[in-house]
Amino acid sequence: MNIVAYATLLLNSCMVQLKQNHPNEKIIGDITKVDAKDIPDFDILCAGFPCQAFSAAGKREGFADTRGTLFFDVERILKTKKPKGFILENVEGLVNHDKGRTLQVILSHLEDIGYKVSYKVINSKNFGVPQERKRIYITGTFSKKISLDDFPLERKKLSDILEKGKPTEDSKFIRLLLSKFRIDELYGKSIKDKRGGKSNIHSWDLEIKGKTTKEERKLLDKILTERRKKKWAEIYNIDWMDGMPLTEEMIASFYPSKKLTSLLNGLVKKGYIVYEHPKKKIVENGVSYREYDTSLPKGYNIVAGKLSFEINKILDPNDIAPTLVAMDMQKLYVVDDGGLRKFTLREGLRLFGYPENFKFDINEKNGFDLLGNTVVVPVIKAVCKRLISSIR
Structure with a gap:
């Protein structure tokens, strides 16, 4: 089969790694600027258009985001070159983006070229990679649809790939x-002032902003849970948001205490909660945002969000990693000999199924950035095997 390599994400760090591991492949340049007629004939197109346009981690603007329109460059090349098959990869959020309409546009455009198209969301944890990573894979050939079901099941846990x-x-x-x-109590714990029950360590558990009593911690835990309930928005008569400020009267309905006023004032002073107006939803020119509604009574709210510390989560060696993204990889820690450390870059490669001989001579920051945006090798390999066997 013929192999032709092009690229769109022209990061220097990415290009260096590509050349290190595939020295004979030519990097032609930005695929959006290449005339499809100038591309040599090839058998299979492999592509992954940027996920931010469809990801739940972003604004999910889809084709409204210029990054989302890269699909149409894929379509342009398929129309002109008509390779025997293709494989496309993207985030799971593509499935439900715009109530499924975006995916249907993609599928219909591919079918209009003449391809028999299949798609499936596949989780890398079933392919010998200890990471929860769901991605949609779209394949097509001119002869038949490719089955993306019943792959051999292989499971690993983090301890299988961690160095000691x-x-x-x-x-x-x-x-x-x-x-x-x-140290064993830290396994699987996230560090953030958000919901998560016993799997979270909160700022008040660590007494980051000041000493806390058992009763103060109990009250904070209750507010953290209760503030999500939609009934408070109905009482305020505003659109619900995840994390409503609650008046003292509201809090007293689920946490009756003679010391409630004193407890709340103390927690405000320490900085664990804030006394603020609820935010109303405003829509202008199709864009929504929130601002404080000063006509409504103030309430108490958790000073929420991921904490500004070097650790977001400590992973359990007997479990698997969450979906790894570039922005978080340097804040995920593992236990090693009674202490804590980040993943090594080699461990990061293993979490995506790269072979042990893969060269990755790069600094930690750039390395984690690349890993957070890469594909899972065993999944791509399994899907490609089925594609190739169907077009031979």
């Missing part, structure tokens, strides 16, 4: 964590 005896980190925050929790 690597240097651990020492910082004020890590020392604080280890002073409050045993």
